[in-house]
Amino acid sequence: xxxxxxxxxxxxxxxxxxxxxxxxxxxxxxxxxxxxxxxxxxxxxxxxxxxxxxxxxxxxxxxxxxxxxxxxxxxxxxxxxxxxxxxxxxxxxxxxxxxxxxxxxxxxxxxxxxxxxxxxxxxxxxxxxxxxxxxxxxxxxxxxxxxxxxxxxxxxxxxxxxxxxxxxxxxxxxxxxxxxxxxxxxxxxxxxxxxxxxxxxxxxxxxxxxxxxxxxxxxxxxxxxxxxxxxxxxxxxxxxxxxxxxxxxxxxxxxxxxxxxxxxxxxxxxxxxxxxxxxxxxxxxxxxxxxxxxxxxxxxxxxxxxxxxxxxxxxxxxxxxxxxxxxxxxxxxxxxxxxxxxxxxxxxxxxxxxxxxxxxxxxxxxxxxxxxxxxxxxxxxxxxxxxxxxxxxxxxxxxxxxxxxxxxxxxxxxxxxxxxxxxxxxxxxxxxxxxxxxxxxxxxxxxxxxxxxxxxxxxxxxxxxxxxxxxxxxxxxxxxxxxxxxxxxxxxxxxxxxxxxxxxxxxxxxxxxxxxxxxxxxxxxxxxxxxxxxxxxxxxxxxxxxxxxxxxxxxxxxxxxxxxxxxxxxxxxxxxxxxxxxxxxxxxxxxxxxxxxxxxxxxxxxxxxxxxxxxxxxxxxxxxxxxxxxxxxxxxxxxxxxxxxxxxxxxxxxxxxxxxxxxxxxxxxxxxxxxxxxxxxxxxxxxxxxxxxxxxxxxxxxxxxxxxxxxxxxxxxxxxxxxxxxxxxxxxxxxxxxxxxxxxxxxxxxxxxxxxxxxxxxxxxxxxxxxxxxxxxxxxxxxxxxxxxxx
Numbered sequence: 001x002x003x004x005x006x007x008x009x010x011x012x013x014x015x016x017x018x019x020x021x022x023x024x025x026x027x028x029x030x031x032x033x034x035x036x037x038x039x040x041x042x043x044x045x046x047x048x049x050x051x052x053x054x055x056x057x058x059x060x061x062x063x064x065x066x067x068x069x070x071x072x073x074x075x076x077x078x079x080x081x082x083x084x085x086x087x088x089x090x091x092x093x094x095x096x097x098x099x100x101x102x103x104x105x106x107x108x109x110x111x112x113x114x115x116x117x118x119x120x121x122x123x124x125x126x127x128x129x130x131x132x133x134x135x136x137x138x139x140x141x142x143x144x145x146x147x148x149x150x151x152x153x154x155x156x157x158x159x160x161x162x163x164x165x166x167x168x169x170x171x172x173x174x175x176x177x178x179x180x181x182x183x184x185x186x187x188x189x190x191x192x193x194x195x196x197x198x199x200x201x202x203x204x205x206x207x208x209x210x211x212x213x214x215x216x217x218x219x220x221x222x223x224x225x226x227x228x229x230x231x232x233x234x235x236x237x238x239x240x241x242x243x244x245x246x247x248x249x250x251x252x253x254x255x256x257x258x259x260x261x262x263x264x265x266x267x268x269x270x271x272x273x274x275x276x277x278x279x280x281x282x283x284x285x286x287x288x289x290x291x292x293x294x295x296x297x298x299x300x301x302x303x304x305x306x307x308x309x310x311x312x313x314x315x316x317x318x319x320x321x322x323x324x325x326x327x328x329x330x331x332x333x334x335x336x337x338x339x340x341x342x343x344x345x346x347x348x349x350x351x352x353x354x355x356x357x358x359x360x361x362x363x364x365x366x367x368x369x370x371x372x373x374x375x376x377x378x379x380x381x382x383x384x385x386x387x388x389x390x391x392x393x394x395x396x397x398x399x400x401x402x403x404x405x406x407x408x409x410x411x412x413x414x415x416x417x418x419x420x421x422x423x424x425x426x427x428x429x430x431x432x433x434x435x436x437x438x439x440x441x442x443x444x445x446x447x448x449x450x451x452x453x454x455x456x457x458x459x460x461x462x463x464x465x466x467x468x469x470x471x472x473x474x475x476x477x478x479x480x481x482x483x484x485x486x487x488x489x490x491x492x493x494x495x496x497x498x499x500x501x502x503x504x505x506x507x508x509x510x511x512x513x514x515x516x517x518x519x520x521x522x523x524x525x526x527x528x529x530x531x532x533x534x535x536x537x538x539x540x541x542x543x544x545x546x547x548x549x550x551x552x553x554x555x556x557x558x559x560x561x562x563x564x565x566x567x568x569x570x571x572x573x574x575x576x577x578x579x580x581x582x583x584x585x586x587x588x589x590x591x592x593x594x595x596x597x598x599x600x601x602x603x604x605x606x607x608x609x610x611x612x613x614x615x616x617x618x619x620x621x622x623x624x625x626x627x628x629x630x631x632x633x634x635x636x637x638x639x640x641x642x643x644x645x646x647x648x649x650x651x652x653x654x655x656x657x658x659x660x661x662x663x664x665x666x667x668x669x670x671x672x673x674x675x676x677x678x679x680x681x682x683x684x685x686x687x688x689x690x691x692x693x694x695x696x697x698x699x700x701x702x703x704x705x706x707x708x709x710x711x712x713x714x715x716x717x718x719x720x721x722x723x724x725x726x727x728x729x730x731x732x733x734x735x736x737x738x739x740x741x742x743x744x745x746x747x748x749x750x751x752x753x754x755x756x757x758x759x760x761x762x763x764x765x766x767x768x769x770x771x772x773x774x775x776x777x778x779x780x781x782x783x784x785x786x787x788x789x790x791x
Contacts, residue, residue: 065085
């Protein structure tokens with residue numbers, strides 16, 4: 001059930017997020033781009049980053065990806081369509097924890113010892129370069145290529161970063177006039193088991209990174225290998241290896257772990273790439289916009305000594321919480337359907353009895369069908385009697401006369417021909433089947449009646465139930481039976497003389513025959529009437545029992561429905577709680593009104609019971625009998641096709657949020673949230689959530705330089721408001737990236753100028769690194785003497 005609901009919410013959100021739908025734009029990158037993922041630990045980043053690109057970039061099909069991993073190392077799951085863009089290069093090396101003492105150094109040495117590794121790496125980069133050429137029409141220019149290297153700082157394979165980056169630059173420079181390289185170092189501060197060693201590896205890489213980013217850094221190695229085994233040197237002249245190095249952690253600068261773990265960092269990588277390599281939509285740019293300039297950013301964060309600083313970033317977005325909305329609408333739609341099922345019909349007591357087939361007419365018809373032919377009463381006059389004269393009977397009671405004439409003969413005959421036959425017929429009646437058939441028949445005739453009504457009407461404790469009426473009828477029948485039996489017993493005590501039947505003086509035999517005929521007709525028809533009452537009583541008692549059993553069945557159905565209501569409500573609330581407190585406010589209240597309004601509009605156009613027609617819900621009972629998943633699937637289908645496509649769901653995120661923010665406020669209330677107040681809260685929310693994803697020793701370190709960019713529709717009121725907010729007091733550069741979209745707005749905060757010694761991760765890990773080195777661990781492929789001293 002949870003999977004079904006989550007899939008529905010995710011699919012709806014994905015459909016809403018498709019930027020090539022409705023009024024939303026997709027971005028385009030200007031120059032070709034290649035992402036190079038280094039190490040096994042970064043495998044989890046590949047699919048999310050590809051997915052973000054495919055969703056947001058209209059020329060994402062031309063973006064190439066390379067994953068350098070160990071043989072048998074973790075692979076990323078990607079769909080078949082994307083596999084042609086991902087080139088996996090495996091080094092036949094095993095990361096052996098037992099060899100941790102010299103692992104990084106040994107890996108580095110093996111790369112040079114086996115020429116085949118470099119040959120295969122050459123072929124991989126050349127293949128990628130050729131593949132990019134096939135997508136030439138997707139890009140505005142082929143003058144430059146952007147290479148983005150992504151690695152976890154604690155992954156041993158990043159020991160090859162200089163070799164991989166320089167070989168890639170050398171090969172791609174054969175096809176492009178310039179190659180721009182950036183490095184993204186991901187820091188995980190959640191290691192629990194092997195924190196000492198992994199921290200040491202991370203510090204080792206950061207120390208190497210300091211070396212690579214020095215202004216006088218040089219590099220030369222025989223990395224080019226031809227198919228004939230000829231090696232050619234690749235040389236890097238004195239300068240930092242990477243244009244910019246971005247360090248991103250799963251803890252932000254406040255020390256708070258990210259809710260999305262590394263997901264926010266994947267978003268940052270994609271947004272930074274777009275910021276630096278975006279195809280400009282000049283006609284849509286406002287002349288006053290402060291667009292991103294890479295050279296200016298680098299210069300502003302450089303120290304006076306010329307030391308290159310590192311960059312980190314924070315990212316946030318505000319948009320309609322579509323997953324929460326989908327689940328909330330589903331819950332409210334279901335709740336409205338339940339209300340209609342509970343209160344869709346009002347029957348009087350007689351109508352309810354008729355619904356179950358236990359009304360007097362139905363009962364009489366059943367009893368009639370059970371009764372043998374009444375003509376058998378007349379046949380009783382032919383029963384052989386004892387030789388008794390009428391004169392001898394005159395002073396006897398009727399009971400005495402019957403005994404004198406027949407003994408037990410009449411009783412036996414009556415029992416055999418009526419009582420026993422009725423009992424046999426009663427045994428052949430399947431009351432449960434008859435009751436269920438009656439209920440199903442009448443439910444078909446009255447679609448508005450469902451198991452809510454059946455459960456309530458069959459509840460012996462409910463004032464709306466039929467069992468109380470049935471029991472009243474049973475009590476009345478018992479009284480009638482007792483009264484009839486008492487009257488019969490009293491009648492039996494009357495004398496023969498007192499009876500009124502034709503008599504002829506001095507004709508004893510004639511009078512005897514008349515008496516016998518009279519006796520049978522009066523006494524045994526009375527007995528037959530009593531048997532009929534008792535038969536009806538037996539039937540009603542059995543129906544009472546079956547109604548109680550039926551109630552248990554339909555009660556369970558009701559409980560399933562109520563449990564499902566609770567499940568849908570909890571799913572909606574859990575989803576809302578996962579959203580930001582402010583962005584998720586009033587979702588339940590607002591979409592209750594929206595859903596109710598849409599349902600009423602549809603009912604007004606197509607009839608009050610339209611949702612229970614076959615083209616919508618159809619028979620809820622049949623759906624429930626098939627399983628809750630079938631019922632939920634039908635609910636989802638209706639929500640997706642008939643509710644979520646309605647006008648209230650086509651608002652911009654600003655309009656939707658403003659209406660939702662004010663939904664709980666009375667229209668006469670002067671405290672209604674204004675647009676300016678809403679924008680102020682949105683502005684603050686975006687800023688708070690775009691905290692830099694890196695923990696530094698000092699927020700206000702000496703060379704801190706910041707730039708912030710909104711990504712959204714430049715024509716929207718919110719973007720215009722944001723550009724003017726704090727304009728006189730801000731100490732950072734603020735700009736925007738124009739993308740026409742109604743689904744939301746994003747914010748990217750860039751902060752640069754810090755150095756490795758400013759990182760909490762570096763300070764905490766340095767002691768581990770030094771201790772491991774003192775204990776004989778060797779972490780570097782290059783001579784440690786060349787590396788900068790630990791700061």
